[in-house]
Amino acid sequence: MRALRGSEPVRREPPVRRDPAPSRVAYRLERMWLTPFYRRLLRVGLPSAAVALAVTWYFSDEGRRSQITDAFAEARRSVEERPEFMVKMLAVEGASEELAGDIRALVPYEFPLSSFDMDLDTTRETIEQLDAVARAHVRIRPGGVLLVEIEERIPVLVWRKRDGSLQMIDVEGHTVAPLISRGLRPDLPLVVGRGADRPEAVAEAQAIYAAALPLAGRLRGIIRRGERRWDVVLDRDQVIQLPETGAVAALERVIALDEAEDMLGRDLAVIDMRIPGRPTLRMAPGAVDEFRRIKSLEIGGSNG
Numbered sequence: 001m002r003a004l005r006g007s008e009p010v011r012r013e014p015p016v017r018r019d020p021a022p023s024r025v026a027y028r029l030e031r032m033w034l035t036p037f038y039r040r041l042l043r044v045g046l047p048s049a050a051v052a053l054a055v056t057w058y059f060s061d062e063g064r065r066s067q068i069t070d071a072f073a074e075a076r077r078s079v080e081e082r083p084e085f086m087v088k089m090l091a092v093e094g095a096s097e098e099l100a101g102d103i104r105a106l107v108p109y110e111f112p113l114s115s116f117d118m119d120l121d122t123t124r125e126t127i128e129q130l131d132a133v134a135r136a137h138v139r140i141r142p143g144g145v146l147l148v149e150i151e152e153r154i155p156v157l158v159w160r161k162r163d164g165s166l167q168m169i170d171v172e173g174h175t176v177a178p179l180i181s182r183g184l185r186p187d188l189p190l191v192v193g194r195g196a197d198r199p200e201a202v203a204e205a206q207a208i209y210a211a212a213l214p215l216a217g218r219l220r221g222i223i224r225r226g227e228r229r230w231d232v233v234l235d236r237d238q239v240i241q242l243p244e245t246g247a248v249a250a251l252e253r254v255i256a257l258d259e260a261e262d263m264l265g266r267d268l269a270v271i272d273m274r275i276p277g278r279p280t281l282r283m284a285p286g287a288v289d290e291f292r293r294i295k296s297l298e299i300g301g302s303n304g
Helices: 024-034 036-059 062-080 097-106 120-127 199-211 247-261 285-303
Strands: 089-093 133-141 145-152 157-160 166-169 175-179 190-192 219-225 229-234 239-241 268-272 280-283
Touching: 024 036, 036 062, 089 097, 097 120, 097 145, 120 133, 120 145, 157 199, 190 199, 199 219, 199 229, 199 247, 229 247
Parallel strands: 089 145, 157 190, 190 219, 239 268
Antiparallel strands: 133 145, 157 166, 166 175, 219 229, 229 239, 268 280
């Protein structure tokens, strides 16, 4: 195009070229986006914070909190009180009638009751606190039965304590139950003395009673002396003193002498077997007086 005469030619501005390089802000944002920490923060942190803020705002109202808590409690109760989870009765196995009654009185539940409201471990520990219970097993049996299986302690001896009270003890020396009167359990041997309830002493006492079976009609009990040995007490105030070791053998020797020579039928107060190779006999006080009288008569007759 020709320029008009008398007019200046039109100047065209050259086109502005755009710098392809990003701006400083864009560059920094892009670098932050490429950083894993900021990427996780934007993708996870901000949404989580928004959700937490919304939940906090929602539960800030006490009415909403109570409503949700009641709904959860009602849902849980509806499950716990289903018929298959209800326990209707208590059964005790392996215990005597008296012990079973004590256990029933001790179990702190009123039936029917949901099994979710029972603490079986605490119940077992409570039952095992009874002296007569060695071990207890508690479980819920199908059909809504709370089953308590008992391993009951069996008394083997009656122990007379220093204060005069009587207790039945088992083979471990554990107290089974107190005893009001010796006559209530005449079938159990009687032991007296401190330390007679120790397991090793109980085992030895049982062995002594087994060996003393030929003297059963005369045997009154055995006494623990110094927590280390036994005395066998017979009627007519006769005492057989046994050694610390070999007590059963010493007693069997006394029984053999009695069967051969009727030694226990004589006026003897003490048969001392504490030294096995040298048994010692002690006469009863009345026999000593009679012996002295006879000797004096013999001496007087010889002098005459």
